[in-house]
Amino acid sequence: MAKTIIEKIWEQHVVFEEQGKPDLLYIDLHLLHEVTSPQAFEGLRLNGRKVRRPDLCFATMDHNVPTRNRDTITDPISRKQIKTLQDNCDEFGVPLAGINHPDQGIVHVIGPELGLTQPGKTIVCGDSHTSTHGAFGALAFGIGTSEVEHVLSTQTLWQSTPKTMEVRIEGNLGFGVTAKDVILAIISKFGIDMGTGFIMEYTGEAVRNLTMEERMTICNMSIEAGARAGLISPDQTTIEYLRGRRNVPEGDAFEQEANRWLALATDEGAKYDATVSIHADEISPFVTWGTNPSMGSGIAERVPSAADYEKQSDKDALKQALAYMHLEEGMPLSSISIQHVFIGSCTNARLSDLRAASEIIKGKKVHPSVTAIVVPGSETVKRAAEQEGLDQVFLAAGFEWRETGCSMCLAMNEDSVPAGERCASTSNRNFEGRQGAGSMTHLVSPVMAAAAAIEGHLTDVRNYMEEPVASV
């Protein structure tokens, strides 16, 4: 019978099943960070339990770490949380890329870089953006701290069989349209809870033509559509990304693995519980104007009006969002001034993101009323970018070039947007106060962020690009 990749991975990981119970699922890779793990390790200690498979765990510090003056964490509680992870990893034998380690970075950036993320694996982390790893055809989802403790202790989780959803992206992306615009457009079209109770698989011609880094951007924001996991069937692009990485086999063993990975792809004719589709022609460079990621539109459009909605609860939500965002119904999106630009996060801080933004900013200057920072996704990304001179391009334009970490995506460290100010941000959430109490976030792609940095307001990046001449 034809099966989806979701069903195939699931079946391969069932340890125990019984009618009327969720399945007991084996977990192949457990990623950890400093914020959602301390209570889990403490739980193990209190109950005299061990970590069952430290060799299947990998930890790093990302949420809390400073992006300058790395060695002096001024906040004593942050310092304690980071020290606690170090101590827990030492005590339980969990591999750690600590704050000064050359592999350190945002957990969802380093997993793929190190080749830990592989097709067919079940991957969990106490972080909702674990869906990022789905780009490789892995079943990857965020969990809470109780589940972190459960996986540490048993290497398994009780999980009810999910429903499957195909998210089809027809056609090819237009001029100036990026992976970020695709996922923002999908969430805007189908709603913030479109994926609740589902695992989504992205399919279609547009997806096949995306690089691995672009696929990661799309899968990363599956959770913003309510889906715990979103994935893409592996293909030759996946294989070539993984070839030669640390933690993947070499030589013939790699070719064998590659064949096994390719066989995981969804079979022709497999059935999903639901299918939605969007045509690439519908998607233009996107910005959000509201307080959740579904509240966005193409840059050429306007902030919606209450009259655009039928349901009273949608009208109320619009009103609440605009009150928080200090925006008026019907105003053009390109008229919104910004004071901050953040290029970073597990959504958009990989090398290709920094390259794309640097192309726009090259030879230009950051607008005098804007503070702009680049926070590379990992030490590896940072080194590679510096090798290419990208840091110099950003610095010459007036950007700050920082150390790696989650930084201003959630502002747990000292990088935050002050109350009443606006940020064009390449991150994934525009919730109230996300980047600092009273701050206002507009989610955009890296190139849109770069263009906003130059002009001091949201703007169409296509004006900074040369449209390729169509071949006849």
Add this chain to the structure above:
Amino acid sequence: MKPINKISSVLTPLERKNVDTDQIISKEFLKRIERTGFGKYLFYHWRFHADGTPIEDFVLNNPRFENSEILVAQENFGCGSSREHAPWAILDYGFRVVIAPSYADIFYNNCVKNGILPIRLKDQEVDELISKGQQQNFKLEINLEDQSVTGQDGTRYEFEIDPYWKEMLLKGWDEIALTVQYDSYIAAYEEKQRA
């Protein structure tokens, strides 16, 4: 985990949809390494002005709801971040039951694992409860065993819950202790992987 079956309390109406976990517990409070003590930070930026004074018209600042154990909100409650600090804050504040038309998946799991009962009712039923709770002190009797919610005016609603989660909540299980009983299956699976 504390078992839960019957709860009788006034409901607290929170008339908002898509309430994300960043609102439930803001990031500046995630640095604690304990599971307790988060209640005073629940909905912090909706409850307090920047200077720390209460925002009068926010529902949690209304003394009518001071001892409420039941929070009622609109659809897609608990979306966004996986932070379990959100249910920890809800529980520590004093709520044992949440009622909404729908929940984000991770948040729902996190509730169950902490002895919070997340009840799904229909959109219209939730709107009714919110409206009643806004007009007057409105008491609900929750019965997990029967899977029912009964209002003080006699209105009765039934809800669905996965039998596994139901039993876990009723008995207050330690899920890890339960899973350890399946150790031989886990070991056999690992053995097969190595082969």
